[in-house]
């Protein structure tokens with residue numbers, strides 16, 4: 001039954017959770033997570049937390065002013081059940097209750113020097129193909145939105161899959177994996193400031209560098 005968790009979210013978590021969207025292009029800022037909730041991660045729209053009594057669920061709370069809750073619900077409806085994706089059990093006014101995924105994001109793998117097998121990349125490729133067959137358009141698939149779990153790849157964030165414009169992030173990540181990560185880095189941890197610099201550089205390059213560069 002999910003109702004006890006809904007009650008905890010609405011009576012205990014939401015009144016005390018303090019999250020803020022500071023800059024639209026940077027991850028939201030988490031100021032306070034009330035006990036005994038645990039922060040699982042934060043993204044560009046939301047903070048994701050879990051409660052110890054409901055450890056197989058994740059509660060994704062959208063920061064005030066960040067859109068996308070209804071779209072994400074709809075994406076999960078279209079995806080149905082698939083091993084590489086979570087599921088949405090409930091949608092509240094500013095939060096979703098999702099099946100918890102217990103992997104580690106590829107971003108954190110790189111930070112900590114955990115090797116990423118090529119099979120993970122192939123799993124994510126086929127999960128994205130599956131989403132396309134369901135009429136979706138995989139979007140914003142980057143290192144913090146995909147995970148390694150028991151040697152397999154899973155997709156943790158589908159919130160932008162209804163967007164229509166194309167997105168080259170996953171193809172770029174694959175190219176970086178084959179050209180740089182696999183041959184050079186592999187087990188080597190990379191400091192966070194460098195990954196942040198790569199993210200900012202990547203955005204700058206996309207905003208300025210690519211226009212008219214296909215000729």
Ligand SMILES: Nc1ncnc2c1ncn2[C@@H]1O[C@H](COP(=O)(O)OP(=O)(O)O)[C@@H](O)[C@H]1O
Pocket residue numbers: 040041042043044045046047048058060086098099100101102105144145156157158159
């Ligand atoms: N279902 C889940 N199970 C476990 N952790 C999750 C789950 N969903 C998200 N997370 C964690 O929270 C982070 C932010 O979630 P995400 O869905 O990417 O938010 P956003 O849409 O704001 O980018 C992820 O990078 C991941 O670490």
Ligand SMILES: [Mg+2]
Pocket residue numbers: 043044144145157
């Ligand atoms: Mg995300």
